[in-house]
Amino acid sequence: xxxxxxxxxxxxxxxxxxxxxxxxxxxxxxxxxxxxxxxxxxxxxxxxxxxxxxxxxxxxxxxxxxxxxxxxxxxxxxxxxxxxxxxxxxxxxxxxxxxxxxxxxxxxxxxxxxxxxxxxxxxxxxxxxxxxxxxxxxxxxxxxxxxxxxxxxxxxxxxxxxxxxxxxxxxxxxxxxxxxxxxxxxxxxxxxxxxxxxxxxxxxxxxxxxxxxxxxxxxxxxxxxxxxxxxxxxxxxxxxxxxxxxxxxxxxxxxxxxxxxxxxxxxxxxxxxxxxxxxxxxxxxxxxxxxxxxxxxxxxxxxxxxxxxxxxxxxxxxxxxxxxxxxxxxxxxxxxxxxxxxxxxxxxxxxxxxxxxxxxxxxxxxxxxxxxxxxxxxxxxxxxxxxxxxxxxxxxxxxxxxxxxxxxxxxxxxxxxxxxxxxxxxxxxxxxxxxxxxxxxxxxxxxxxxxxxxxxxxxxxxxxxxxxxxxxxxxxxxxxxxxxxxxxxxxxxxxxxxxxxxxxxxxxxxxxxxxxxxxxxxxxxxxxxxxxxx
Numbered sequence: 286x287x288x289x290x291x292x293x294x295x296x297x298x299x300x301x302x303x304x305x306x307x308x309x310x311x312x313x314x315x316x317x318x319x320x321x322x323x324x325x326x327x328x329x330x331x332x333x334x335x336x337x338x339x340x341x342x343x344x345x346x347x348x349x350x351x352x353x354x355x356x357x358x359x360x361x362x363x364x365x366x367x368x369x370x371x372x373x374x375x376x377x378x379x380x381x382x383x384x385x386x387x388x389x390x391x392x393x394x395x396x397x398x399x400x401x402x403x404x405x406x407x408x409x410x411x412x413x414x415x416x417x418x419x420x421x422x423x424x425x426x427x428x429x430x431x432x433x434x435x436x437x438x439x440x441x442x443x444x445x446x447x448x449x450x451x452x453x454x455x456x457x458x459x460x461x462x463x464x465x466x467x468x469x470x471x472x473x474x475x476x477x478x479x480x481x482x483x484x485x486x487x488x489x490x491x492x493x494x495x496x497x498x499x500x501x502x503x504x505x506x507x508x509x510x511x512x513x514x515x516x517x518x519x520x521x522x523x524x525x526x527x528x529x530x531x532x533x534x535x536x537x538x539x540x541x542x543x544x545x546x547x548x549x550x551x552x553x554x555x556x557x558x559x560x561x562x563x564x565x566x567x568x569x570x571x572x573x574x575x576x577x578x579x580x581x582x583x584x585x586x587x588x589x590x591x592x593x594x595x596x597x598x599x600x601x602x603x604x605x606x607x608x609x610x611x612x613x614x615x616x617x618x619x620x621x622x623x624x625x626x627x628x629x630x631x632x633x634x635x636x637x638x639x640x641x642x643x644x645x646x647x648x649x650x651x652x653x654x655x656x657x658x659x660x661x662x663x664x665x666x667x668x669x670x671x672x673x674x675x676x677x678x679x680x681x682x683x684x685x686x687x688x689x690x691x692x693x694x695x696x697x698x699x700x701x702x703x704x705x706x707x708x709x710x711x712x713x714x715x716x717x718x719x720x721x722x723x724x725x726x727x728x729x730x731x732x733x734x735x736x737x738x739x740x741x742x743x744x745x746x747x748x749x750x751x752x753x754x755x756x757x758x759x760x761x762x763x764x765x766x767x768x769x770x771x772x773x774x775x776x777x778x779x780x781x782x783x784x785x786x787x788x789x790x791x792x793x794x795x796x797x798x799x800x801x802x803x804x805x806x807x808x809x810x811x812x813x814x815x816x817x818x819x
Contacts, residue, residue, distance in 0.1 A: 299484075301429040308482035309424050313417035314437055316380050316475045318444035319468055320410045323387070324352075326452025327403075328580055329599035330461040332588045337461065340396045342716060346515045349581060350703050351400040354511060355407030357699035358503035361551040361692045362496060363411045372419045373485045377476055379412025384472030390465035402465070415692065423486035443610075449599025456595040499551040502540035507703060509533025514707035552693060561681035562690065564754045565629075565674055569694055570701040571748035572633060572670065575741035577702025578709045579640065579663070586734050591650035601656055605664040612668035620673035629677070629752035632670030637745035639663035644738035648731065666745075677755070705741075713737035 299305040331345050338344070367375040386405035393399035418434065425433045455463040513529035544550040557563045580602060587593040587601055620628050639662030646655040678694045710716075715733035 298424055298426040298429070300426055301432055305482070305484075306425065306429070306433065308478055309420065309484075310433060310436060312475050312478040312483050313376075313420055314440045314444075315471055315478075316376060316413050317417040317437070317441050319380075319471045319475070320383065320414055321441050321444045322448045322451065323406065323464070323468060325448030325599070326455070326464040327352075328584050329449055329452035329595050330456050330464050331581075331585055333456045333461040333595065334399070338396050338399065342710060343515050344396045344400075345585070346581075346706055346710070347396070347400045348403055349706050350511050350515070351403035352407040352410070353577075353699055353703040353706075354507045355404050355504060356410045357407075357696055357703055358507050359408060359411035359500055360415060360699070361696055362500040363415055365496070365549070365551075366412070367416045367419055371485045372416050372423060373479055373483050376413050376416035376420060377479050379409045379414075379416060380472050380475050380479070381409070382406075383409030383413060384469050384476075385409075387465040387468035387472070391462045391469075420483065420486070424484055449601075449603060450596060453594065453596030453599040496543075496547050496549060496551040498543050499540060499547065502536045502543060503551070506533050506536035506540055507700060509536055511703055511707045514704065514711065517711055552696075556690060556693065559681045561677055561755060564751050565677045565681065566694060566697050568629065568633070568674060568748040568751040569678075569697050571744045571751070572636065572674070573698035574701035574705035575636070575640070575744045576667075578705040578737065578741055579643075581706045582710065582715070582734060582737055583643070586646075586730060587650060587656070590648055590731055590734075591646075593650075597652075601652065602660060604657070604660050605667060608661075608664040609668050609671065612665075613672050616668055616670075617672035617676060620676060624757060625673035625677045626752055626755045626757055628669050628673045629755065630749050632666045632668075632673075633745040633749040633752070635666030635669060636663050637666075637742040637749070639666060640738045640742035640745065644735040644742070646734075709737050709740055712740060 299309065327348065331348065334340070334348060335345055363375060363379070383406055386402045386409055389405065390399055390402035393402055418437070421433045421437060422430055451467075452464050455461075455467070509529045509531075510533035513526050513533060516523065516526045516529060540552075541554070544552045544554055557566075583602065584598045587598040588595065593601070616628065639659040642659030642662060643656070646659070650656055675694065678690055681690070710733065713733040713736040714729055715737065716729045
């Protein structure tokens with residue numbers, strides 16, 4: 286792989302506007318955009334996949350969750366790997382794994398092969414997504430880093446926005462397999478640029494011991510619990526469900542034990558001694574768990590029940606991305622003036638109201654009168670919530686731990702989506718014809734969609750209640766609950782010059798792997814594991 290001596294770079298990093306800067310930005314945007322695009326287009330293609338592979342609801346859940354299991358469990362470990370072995374090196378490995386996994390998905394003859402490909406895609410996504418921001422942080426001059434990361438954020442936001450259109454169009458003109466095949470040429474282009482044009486960087490102070498037992502136990506815990514929840518919805522309380530539950534719970538307990546004993550844990554449990562950190566992560570689980578389930582069920586309902594085309598079903602949630610692109614920076618600035626508490630109370634309530642409206646859509650589901658009003662309320666609620674939520678997570682710990690805090694928050698968000706997609710359909714009575722056949726029962730989808738949206742609305746209302754535990758008028762400090770760490774930073778306090786710039790976009794599928802618009806953590810996005818600037 287590339288090395289720091291193979292690509293010349295000026296001391297202190299490259300300058301904005303230089304050819305080296307353009308190559309670096311191109312590689313990271315294309316690599317991350319590929320993963321972001323894939324996460325949205327797959328959901329749009331689920332009904333077509335169901336028909337082609339003759340799978341039921343459980344199979345569709347595994348297509349989504351196979352990716353999320355490995356992504357959620359490995360995204361923290363990948364930051365340590367990139368610090369130690371090289372950020373460009375790990376980024377390229379991630380892109381290569383993602384491309385090979387996409388090829389496996391393209392030619393998958395059965396559901397089992399497709400799920401295996403999605404699991405491998407999650408491994409690639411865990412390697413490449415945090416590495417892309419770390420490359421920019423390490424490669425650009427300090428005065429240009431925020432501008433470069435802002436450009437990365439906006440451009441990858443565009444990839445998220447066009448994903449539903451691309452996915453729906455590819456399904457309509459050809460075959461669902463094209464949504465995976467499109468990743469292969471993109472990945473080859475990224476690998477070529479990264480090899481020849483992007484300078485390598487490492488952290489000489491990175492931890493020498495990797496938390497491999499924690500990573501293995503994390504994958505086992507998420508996989509076991511997810512298997513149990515999906516099989517419970519498909520076959521009821523069968524012995525396999527209890528075995529999966531036992532394996533998942535035991536692995537989770539062992540994971541927590543390991544994380545208290547290893548020298549450099551993936552999940553530093555001591556961070557949860559901060560009340561602000563614990564509260565905001567609880568809200569993250571509730572909000573993102575509801576979002577993942579919403580996108581999964583809505584696109585299936587609109588196609589299977591209301592008869593929407595793949596393009597129309599994918600575009601139904603486009604206002605969410607567009608409003609977040611337009612309003613997230615303003616939301617962050619508002620939170621820096623008035624404190625995060627009002628927005629973290631009002632935002633989830635707006636999302637809950639939107640989900641309540643969506644619970645009332647009928648079989649015809651006319652978009653302008655029944656779908657769009659609920660989608661707009663969800664969009665406004667997310668635009669109000671996401672930036673101050675991420676800023677509060679970062680402000681709740683000492684600055685040197687900001688990268689770890691953001692990575693933990695991202696992992697919680699991904700894990701919540703994973704569990705939500707596995708559990709909520711079964712709770713709402715939405716069933717399929719088993720794991721390998723029969724499709725999704727239309728009657729159960731019609732009867733269960735409304736109750737599922739109400740469950741999600743209740744989760745968002747609970748997230749709003751969590752925000753009541755935050756103090757008024759300031760960001761919670763790192764030592765607030767435990768008496769340790771830095772004092773709380775007053776909201777509205779001016780950060781050091783050159784250290785903070787508002788970004789343009791915070792992702793819908795998960796929190797960014799560092800600061801968002803208006804972050805008061807005093808640190809621009811960068812290395813998602815160590816919290817140190819490259």
